[in-house]
Structure formats: structure tokens, C-alpha cells
Amino acid sequence: xxxxxxxxxxxxxxxxxxxxxxxxxxxxxxxxxxxxxxxxxxxxxxxxxxxxxxxxxxxxxxxxxxxxxxxxxxxxxxxxxxxxxxxxxxxxxxxxxxxxxxxxxxxxxxxxxxxxxxxxxxxxxxxxxxxxxxxxxxxxxxxxxxxxxxxxxxxxxxxxxxxxxxxxxxxxxxxxxxxxxxxxxxxxxxxxxxxxxxxxxxxxxxxxxxxxxxxxxxxxxxxxxxxxxxxxxxxxxxxxxxxxxxxxxxxxxxxxxxxxxxxxxxxxxxxxxxxxxxxxxxxxxxxxxxxxxxxxxxxxxxxxxxxxxxxxxxxxxxxxxxxxxxxxxxx
Amino acid sequence: xxxxxxxxxxxxxxxxxxxxxxxxxxxxxxxxxxxxxxxxxxxxxxxxxxxxxxxxxxxxxxxxxxxxxxxxxxxxxxxxxxxxxxxxxxxxxxxxxxxxxxxxxxxxxxxxxxxxxxxxxxxxxxxxxxxxxxxxxxxxxxxxxxxxxxxxxxxxxxxxxxxxxxxxxxxxxxxxxxxxxxxxxxxxxxxxxxxxxxxxxxxxxxxxxxxxxxxxxxxxxxxxxxxxxxxxxxxxxxxxxxxxxxxxxxxxxxxxxxxxxxxxxxxxxxxxxxxxxxxxxxxxxxxxxxxxxxxxxxxxxxxxxxxxxxxxxxxxxxxxxxxxxxxx
Ligand SMILES: Nc1ncnc2c1ncn2[C@@H]1O[C@H](COP(=O)(O)OP(=O)(O)OP(=O)(O)O)[C@@H](O)[C@H]1O
Ligand SMILES: Nc1ncnc2c1ncn2[C@@H]1O[C@H](COP(=O)(O)OP(=O)(O)OP(=O)(O)O)[C@@H](O)[C@H]1O
Ligand code: SF4
Ligand code: SF4
Ligand SMILES: [Mg+2]
Ligand SMILES: [Mg+2]
Numbered sequence: 001x002x003x004x005x006x007x008x009x010x011x012x013x014x015x016x017x018x019x020x021x022x023x024x025x026x027x028x029x030x031x032x033x034x035x036x037x038x039x040x041x042x043x044x045x046x047x048x049x050x051x052x053x054x055x056x057x058x059x060x061x062x063x064x065x066x067x068x069x070x071x072x073x074x075x076x077x078x079x080x081x082x083x084x085x086x087x088x089x090x091x092x093x094x095x096x097x098x099x100x101x102x103x104x105x106x107x108x109x110x111x112x113x114x115x116x117x118x119x120x121x122x123x124x125x126x127x128x129x130x131x132x133x134x135x136x137x138x139x140x141x142x143x144x145x146x147x148x149x150x151x152x153x154x155x156x157x158x159x160x161x162x163x164x165x166x167x168x169x170x171x172x173x174x175x176x177x178x179x180x181x182x183x184x185x186x187x188x189x190x191x192x193x194x195x196x197x198x199x200x201x202x203x204x205x206x207x208x209x210x211x212x213x214x215x216x217x218x219x220x221x222x223x224x225x226x227x228x229x230x231x232x233x234x235x236x237x238x239x240x241x242x243x244x245x246x247x248x249x250x251x252x253x254x255x256x257x258x259x260x261x262x263x264x265x266x267x268x269x270x271x272x273x274x275x276x277x278x279x280x281x282x283x284x285x286x287x288x289x290x291x292x293x294x295x296x297x298x299x300x301x302x303x304x305x306x307x308x309x310x311x312x313x314x315x316x317x318x319x320x321x322x323x324x325x326x327x328x329x330x331x
Numbered sequence: 332x333x334x335x336x337x338x339x340x341x342x343x344x345x346x347x348x349x350x351x352x353x354x355x356x357x358x359x360x361x362x363x364x365x366x367x368x369x370x371x372x373x374x375x376x377x378x379x380x381x382x383x384x385x386x387x388x389x390x391x392x393x394x395x396x397x398x399x400x401x402x403x404x405x406x407x408x409x410x411x412x413x414x415x416x417x418x419x420x421x422x423x424x425x426x427x428x429x430x431x432x433x434x435x436x437x438x439x440x441x442x443x444x445x446x447x448x449x450x451x452x453x454x455x456x457x458x459x460x461x462x463x464x465x466x467x468x469x470x471x472x473x474x475x476x477x478x479x480x481x482x483x484x485x486x487x488x489x490x491x492x493x494x495x496x497x498x499x500x501x502x503x504x505x506x507x508x509x510x511x512x513x514x515x516x517x518x519x520x521x522x523x524x525x526x527x528x529x530x531x532x533x534x535x536x537x538x539x540x541x542x543x544x545x546x547x548x549x550x551x552x553x554x555x556x557x558x559x560x561x562x563x564x565x566x567x568x569x570x571x572x573x574x575x576x577x578x579x580x581x582x583x584x585x586x587x588x589x590x591x592x593x594x595x596x597x598x599x600x601x602x603x604x605x606x607x608x609x610x611x612x613x614x615x616x617x618x619x620x621x622x623x624x625x626x627x628x629x630x631x632x633x634x635x636x637x638x639x640x641x642x643x644x645x646x647x648x649x650x651x652x653x654x655x656x657x658x659x
Contacts, residue, residue, distance in 0.1 A: 045520045143608070158383075159609055187382045187547055190609065192591040214520055217593030221600055244597050256595055258525040260554035266573045267532060270554065272525035276490060 004074070005032035006208050007056065007176055012068035014051045014060060021281045025051040027232035028068070030307075033176065036206040040219030040240065042255070043229035044277055049212045052229070053178045056210075057095060058085055073175060090121045094174035098181040100161040103168065104153045110137075110164050111149030114171060121172045136167040140197055159190035163197070170201055176208045184213070195222060216256050220244060228252045231277055231288040234307055238315040248315070248322035251289045287320070295321045342409075343370035344509060344541045345394065350403035352386070352393045359614045363389040365565040366403070368640070371509075376535065376542040378556030378573065380549055380588065382610055386565045387545045391511045394543070395427055396420060407509070425455050428502035432514035434494035438486040444471075445482030448501045455505060470500045473537065474530060492523035499530065503538060511543045516551060528555055549588050553577055558646075561585045564610050564621040567640060571647030581649035581656045584622050620652065628653045 014026040026048045033039045041049050054060050056070055058077050070077045072093060080088065089095075097103055105113055114133040118124050124132060130149070137145035140163040153161055162182060169177060179198060183191035199222055202209050211223055219226050219240065226243050228236040228251065236249035247253045257271040275292045278284050286301040287293070293300065299320050307318040352364040364386040371377045379387050392398040394405050396412050405412045407423060415423060428451075431437040438447055448467045457463050468478040474496040486494060495515060502510055512531065516524040532555060535542060546552045552559055553573050560570045561582060569582040580586045608625050611617055620638050623629040630653070638650040643658045 044522055157609055188549070188591040188593075189382060189587060191593075195593075215593060215595075216521075217595040220593065220595045220597045241597050244595070255521060258522045259595055260525075260528070260550040262550055262553065262577060262589075262592065262594070264554070266553060266556055268554070269529050269532065270525035272529055273522040274526070276492070276523075 003034075005071075006035045006037075006073060007031075007033040007210075008069075008071040009052075009056060010069040010071065012052070012055050012066070012070060014048070014055050015065040015067075016051075016061065017063050018281060023281045024232055024283075025064075025280060026055060029229075029232075029234050031227060031234065031237075033208050033210060035175065035208055036202075037225065038202065038209045038211060038223045040223035040226040041210060041212045041229060042214065042216055042219055042226060044214060044255075046277060046280070047229045048232040049214075049229060050180055051232075053095070053180050053210065053212060056178065057089060057093065059089075087121070090117065091172045092175040093178075094169040094172070094176070095178045095180065096162070096165050096169050096182045098184050100158070100165040101153065103165050104161060106153055109150055109152055110156075114149070114164075114168055117168055117171050132171070133167075136171055137164070139201070140164070140167045140170075141193065142167075159186050159194065162186065162190075162194055166194070166197065166201075170205070170207075173205060174207060176210070177202070178210045178212070180212045181214070182211075183218070191218075215259070216252075217259060228255070231284075232280060233288070233318065235289070235319070236317040237307065238312075238317075242312065242315050246315075246324060248317040248324065249319050250293050250295050250321075250323060252317075253323055254292075287318075295323075297321065342373070344373045344408060345371040345543070346404075346406040347390075347394065348404040348406070350390070350393060350405065351401040352389050352398060353401050354389075356614070361613050362565050362616055363613060364393065364400075365616075367562070367565075367567050368403075369560055369567065369570060371541055371543060373541055374539065375557045376544050376555055378552035378559040379543060379545045379562065380547060380552050380559060381562035382547060384564075384610065384613065385562045386613070387547075387562060388513055390562075391429065391513050391543065391545055394511060395424065395429060425451075425505050426507050427509045427511065428505070428507045430495075430498050430502050430510060430512045430515050432517050434491055434498045434515075434518070435486060437498055438494055440486050442485070443482065444484055444486070444489075444497055445478075447486070448497065448504055451501060451505050466504055467500075470504045471497075473503065473534065474500045476500070490523075491519055492526060495519065495527050496530065499527075499534065503534060506538065507540070509541045509543070511545070513545045514547070515544075517546065517548070524551070531555065548592075549577075550592050561588065564616050565613055566621055567650060568622065569647070569649045569651075570640070571644070575644065575647055579644070579647075579656050581643045581647060581654040582622075582651050583626050583628055583653075583655060586655060587625075620650075 009029055009031040012026060012029045016023045016025055029052060043049055055066055060066055111133060115129040118129040118132055134145045137148055142148055142163055183194050213219060223240050226240050227234045230251050236252045254273045258273060273292055278288050286303060287305050290296040290300045305318040305320050307316050309316045347369050350364055350367045354361040354363055381387055393400050400413055412423060445467055449463045452463045471478040476496055516527050519527060544555055556573045559573050559576050561568045563584050569585045580589055611624055617624050619635050620633040623633040632652050638652050640648045640650045643649050643654050643656050
């Protein structure tokens, strides 16, 4: 990328004090997202995906300590005052959470919530805001949008609520949308509809997107680049086609292998990853995947592998014994 | 009815006949399960799939008589559970166990794991504490937990995957014949999910179990099931051998479910989802075929006539006027 990225996450770490000691939820993450591009962030529960997105949004829990830098649209977000940050989050930096009720207000109608957002950030008059709200609901596939404006969130199904949350997030034409597991709570059929909707709106608006999920299947056909996270760190990062063509990090491979395959015969045992991710309050010597890695040997137990590329500079991985290496023990 | 077409099914362990289950909500009736018939052979796993709210859990609960049916019969090992009461029913129920979706919520937070797993033994009258301890230790070991490490601890000290292992141990301790797994892995991560699916398969072989495996994820269902049954809005759409149904789905809804599964391969472009919209309300389900409001093949007949389940291929049955494969 020659022009500067829209979002640049530089050495970001998040530390949380807990009764059991300091918990490092995000560990020195570097990421860039260009305008109009989609980055998928994948990893198991607890690996720090949500904390990373909250660090980008500057919405961390009060006790949390953030280090590193988040540059968005040429500005260092940490240097902004709360008021400018709030403005930014409503307008050019939007978010959709797993549970739409996190972003919807249960005691206000859908219409009020949409119209208020539009009036506040775009300074539309009430008639124009209403008109625009109806259009937005129609755009996210909500039938009879006029009538929906008067309904409350609890009167809608989970899928419909998520559509409304997306409509609100898109309402001010953001430059970057962070979608944190937007479909994990939904049925497969509704999941497909919501992902299509996000992709369509993204293309149409030339908006950048970070799509967070624990399912490699979700990012495969819908992202330009993927970052795989494990125990707070990015452990593999590559353009999506390159990643699926040639995975280098054993964790990524294991994550993919654990997904049931449609073309496998019933009762085929799944290659499960044994054990669990390490306790994030204990620092582990060596590679954090080593207790579960079937390729672990020697230095894996002594040193942390750095995230680096070898043959292709845009394909980076943090592993001493990458898959497919010429002198590998598992070629 | 299915007997006509499945005559070799002379001795199924579970047979559900024309089951109807409803809920009253205010003045309305929720048609949760409408005229569902199916059977599960000894030793097989039948997968039951469908979107949220289609009646999967209700069907499972009605099999166990935790929710009484409005009409229809549930035959377990030849005996009609719907006609049983009190002690007779309790005796039969020992042979059928249930595992839930949310493993953490289904364990009593104040009781120790040893007591939680022993509870079914206490209830069913195993008086000897030493015998109980022995059985609990055995079954905890079988599900991959170290009895010495876990028996004295409380549920909150365990992860979701470990809690699901504990639930499975509790379901196995009475040595049942049949287990209804109601979305046992839906709340778990991809990697832990694979561990639990493998464990269920292992336990099935070891304890000679028959399973009804409920899930909304077709890929998961296919991984463990011999046959699948697809439900939509309270009705059965299609039943057949898993591989066959996946290769050649006969019901438009089954095809939609298969298409919606995200494939971890960037060369497979996700299909722009065909059926738009969401399932209608089970309070006023559409007339005729309940899928017609989302079906690309719907016509006038679909509105008038309820499609009956009929054979389209050996062992494959579909309830559709215009199935995707010609009846054979
Ligand atoms: N408010 C909090 N206080 C302390 N620790 C927290 C808090 N929120 C999350 N954590 C911890 O931070 C780590 C990262 O959590 P995070 O929510 O970012 O994971 P995630 O990848 O989003 O997981 P999931 O897939 O379950 O959403 C975990 O170990 C978690 O237990
Ligand atoms: N106790 C109840 N009272 C009233 N309605 C109920 C009750 N339990 C379930 N229902 C309704 O019955 C229908 C079937 O519900 P059920 O829980 O069986 O669906 P399900 O297929 O298991 O869904 P999920 O995938 O969300 O678990 C739904 O419309 C539901 O809202
Ligand atoms: S560094 Fe070693 S332990 Fe870590 S993923 Fe690579 S091979 Fe496995
Ligand atoms: S009966 Fe008609 S509406 Fe129903 S699935 Fe078949 S074609 Fe579609
Ligand atoms: Mg999260
Ligand atoms: Mg259910």
C-alpha cells in the first residue's frame, strides 16, 4: 500500500488488572486497514478480539491500560478529547456488536434511535432524517420500514435487531465499520443474509471493515486480508487467498482442521486441538501455542517467535517451525 | 405415515407418531410441533436440524414427557410414554437422558462436581455411597476428566467445554440407552466443539448409545449423524441418510440450509442468499406448506395443500409438492 492506511494499529497492548494478577488481553498488535478494504480477525474465545476492537474505538474498561498507538484517518485517537472522540465514533468510525441490544436502547423506538443519530451527526432536519431512516431500514432488508420506525427493539427478532443495529452504524456513512461477531448469535440462514448485507453496503460505500469472528469459514469468501489471533497476539497475517492456499502457522491449520467438513463421511473423527489456550494472567515461556502444538520442539519452549514474513513480505507468521518449510520436521 | 415405506424398520428404539405440541400464549396458540413422525433405530444417531424456534427442543422435551403432547404417541422400546404416569414413567426415563446447549447454566453452581454427577444415581435409588463414588469416578474418567482433580470442585472453576464434559458424564452415569443432545456444542468454540463431538462419538460406541442430536448447524449434524431430519416451523420437511441428503437435497429448505453454511475456502464465493426473510410466526403459520412464504418454487397448490411426507429415493422422504429431485 503506497498511500497511508486508513487505520493503523501500532504496537497496541491492553493490560487489565484482575484479582489473579495482570491480564494481558492484547499483546503488541500491529495492523493496517486501507480505505475500502476488509480485514478478518479470527481466533478462539478469549484471545482478545473484542479487547482489540475496543482499544481501536478507545472504549476500554476504565481500569484497562492501553499502550501503543491507534492512528485513524491521520489522527492519533489517544490525543483526542472525549467530545471529538464521541463525534468520531458516531460518524466515521462505527461498530456493530454480537448482541445488537448492546447498541440499541430498549426504551426508545427504532425510529427515535435512527432519527436522533442522523440529526446529531448529519444535522438533518426531522423530516429529512425520517425519510433517510426509512431508506436505511429498507436498505438493510427490513420489510415495511415505515411501520418499523414505531416499534421497540424487543418487538423484533434477533436477526431484525441486528439489521437495525447495522442501519444505525451505517447511517452516517462511516469510513470504517468494526463488526464484532455480528452473526455469531444468529441462525445460519440469517447469518448468510447479514454477511451479504454487510458486503454489499461495504462495496457500495467504499467503506473499510474489520470483521471479527471465530469461524474461518466466515472470513474465507468475504475478506481481503486475515489476521489470526492467539492468546492476545497476531500469530499469522496474510491476504485471504494466500492464507488459505498456504497456511504457515500450526494454530491456523488446526483451527481450520477442527471445522466439520461437508465432504467428509459421517462419523469421521475431527482433528480437534487438544487442551485450552493458556491462562492470560500467567506469562508463558516460549510460544504460547506450544502446550497444544503438535510440531513444538526445542526453541518453541524457550523463546517467543516474532511475527515476520519470509518468502512473501505480506504473509507473516509467528512460528519457529512453519508448515511447509523446506527443512521442516513435518514436510 | 412412515411405516408403509420403511418396513425394514421393524424394531426402532424410538418411534414418534403424529406428535402435536402446542403452547398457549395469552389467547393465542403457538404451533410448536405439528404432526411430526419419525423413528430412531437402535444404535443410530438421528440429527435434527432447523432454524431457531422451529420446535426442535420442544420435540425433544415432548419425547421425554417433560412437555405433554396435545396428540400423537411416543413409543420408546415399544412402550407408549404418552400413556405413562408416575413411577412407571420415571423408570422408563432413566433410560433416556438429556444434554443441554448451555452447559454452565445446567449445572447447579453451589454443588460439587462429584455430587452433581452422582445425583441421578441418588434419585434412582443407588443407596451404597461407595458404589456411587465408583460409578462417578468411572464415568468422569470416561469423559476425559481426572476424578481426583474435579470431584471436589464447583462448576464456575471450569470452562464451557469442561462443563459440557461434566454434563455428558452426568447423562451417562445411569448407563442409559438413549440420549437427546439439545445443541450440545452450539455455545462452544470451534476447537472445543471438535473435542466434544469426538467425545460424544466415543461415548456412543463405548456405552452402546442411540442418539437424537439436535443442532442448527448442518455441518455439525452431518459430522455425527447417520440420518438427518430437517424441521421448519413445527413440521418435518425431509428425512434421509445424511450423505444422501447433503448430496441431493429434495426439499428447497434443506437446499437453502446447505447453501448457507460458510465454506472455509476463498475460491468458493458465498452464494447470495436465495431465500430472503425469516420464518413467520408459529402462532399463525402459513396455510398449506409452511415454507411457502420463503420458497422460490412455491405455487398455488403450496398455499392450498399441506405436503405429506413421501419417498423420493430409497430411505429419503420429503414433504414438498415440487421436490428438487423427482420421486423415484
Ligand atoms: N472487563 C474485563 N475485565 C477483565 N478481563 C477481561 C474483561 N473483558 C475481557 N477480559 C479478558 O480479556 C481477555 C480477552 O477477552 P476478549 O473479550 O477480548 O476475547 P474475545 O476474543 O473477544 O473472545 P470471544 O470470542 O469470547 O468474544 C480474556 O481473557 C477475557 O477473560
Ligand atoms: N414455554 C413456552 N411457552 C410458549 N411458547 C414457547 C415455549 N417454549 C417454546 N415456545 C415457542 O415454541 C416454538 C418452538 O420453540 P423451541 O424452543 O422448541 O424451538 P427450537 O427449534 O428449539 O429453537 P432454538 O434453536 O432457538 O433452540 C417457538 O416459537 C417458541 O417461541
Ligand atoms: S513456534 Fe513451535 S510451538 Fe509455536 S506454533 Fe510454531 S511449531 Fe508450534
Ligand atoms: S411444497 Fe411448495 S412451498 Fe413448500 S417447499 Fe415444496 S415447493 Fe416450496
Ligand atoms: Mg468477543
Ligand atoms: Mg432449542
